Amino acid sequence: MKIATWNVNSIRQREKHVQRWLERMQPDILVLQEIKCEAASFPALTFHGLGYQSDVVGQKSYNGVAALGRIPFTVAHRSLPGLPADDVQSRYIEVEAGGITVIGIYLPNGNSGGEAGFAYKLAWMDRLADRAAALLEADTPFVITGDFNVAPTDADFAPGALGAGDALVRPESRARFRRLLWLGLTDAIRALHPGGSVYTFWDYQGAAWPRDSGLRIDHALLSPGLAERLLAAAPDREERGADQPSDHVPVLIELA
DNA sequence: ATGCCGGGTCCTACCCGA
Numbered sequence: 001m002k003i004a005t006w007n008v009n010s011i012r013q014r015e016k017h018v019q020r021w022l023e024r025m026q027p028d029i030l031v032l033q034e035i036k037c038e039a040a041s042f043p044a045l046t047f048h049g050l051g052y053q054s055d056v057v058g059q060k061s062y063n064g065v066a067a068l069g070r071i072p073f074t075v076a077h078r079s080l081p082g083l084p085a086d087d088v089q090s091r092y093i094e095v096e097a098g099g100i101t102v103i104g105i106y107l108p109n110g111n112s113g114g115e116a117g118f119a120y121k122l123a124w125m126d127r128l129a130d131r132a133a134a135l136l137e138a139d140t141p142f143v144i145t146g147d148f149n150v151a152p153t154d155a156d157f158a159p160g161a162l163g164a165g166d167a168l169v170r171p172e173s174r175a176r177f178r179r180l181l182w183l184g185l186t187d188a189i190r191a192l193h194p195g196g197s198v199y200t201f202w203d204y205q206g207a208a209w210p211r212d213s214g215l216r217i218d219h220a221l222l223s224p225g226l227a228e229r230l231l232a233a234a235p236d237r238e239e240r241g242a243d244q245p246s247d248h249v250p251v252l253i254e255l256a
Numbered sequence: 257a258t259g260c261c262g263g264g265t266c267c268t269a270c271c272c273g274a
Contacts (some may be wrong), residue, residue: 009273013262060264163258206261206274217274
């Protein structure tokens with residue numbers, strides 16, 4: 001089973017990129033982040049023509065996530081359980097497919113909005129840990145994948161690519177990421193690539209891509225049973241070299 | 257740390273991302 005994630009930075013700008021990538025890689029499930037549109041503007045017909053059903057958690061201008069599947073899937077949640085009822089940010093989709101729960105997330109960046117914006121990120125991560133704990137308690141096989149906006153260790157960003165006060169590396173963000181691991185989840189990319197740079201994002205500015213000044217912030221965390229089935233996990237760097245690319249590349253994992 | 261790039265939108269100056 002192949003499960004993938006991709007922050008596309010506007011699906012309307014990246015429709016052709018996603019189409020080509022689906023044809024090339026044939027993931028069973030692909031979750032998307034930062035689609036930056038409402039459901040009515042999502043190019044569902046394009047993907048349907050490739051054999052993919054879709055479900056969209058849309059939002060105008062900002063955020064927005066979606067799931068695409070070439071195997072049947074059902075939607076379990078369109079928002080992160082436990083968040084306040086008046087939270088309007090579209091950042092979470094949870095689907096069930098092939099006997100697995102696939103959670104696609106666009107975790108808040110935390111650098112805008114001052115300390116309140118950072119507190120929102122941390123609260124979101126606390127609710128995510130609650131959700132993971134509930135699924136572990138129920139013995140549900142699951143993967144949480146998407147744009148976590150956390151570089152877990154200093155090996156996960158190029159020297160100089162981030163300042164020490166950045167919300168992507170602040171100790172509070174990293175502590176909450178570690179809590180997910182301590183619950184028993186496996187960081188799929190690091191399990192198979194324990195050393196070195198395995199970046200998933202390169203800024204558009206400052207020639208970050210040609211200098212390979214990247215970040216590893218898109219992740220796939222596996223429940224214990226799925227970790228035993230892990231065959232492959234890697235970002236697809238090739239996509240960053242495409243014409244008019246997203247600043248993130250897809251991350252693909254394969255399970256036996 | 258930022259806004260050099262590249263999305264978005266009450267359409268064009270300003271907000272946001274990481």
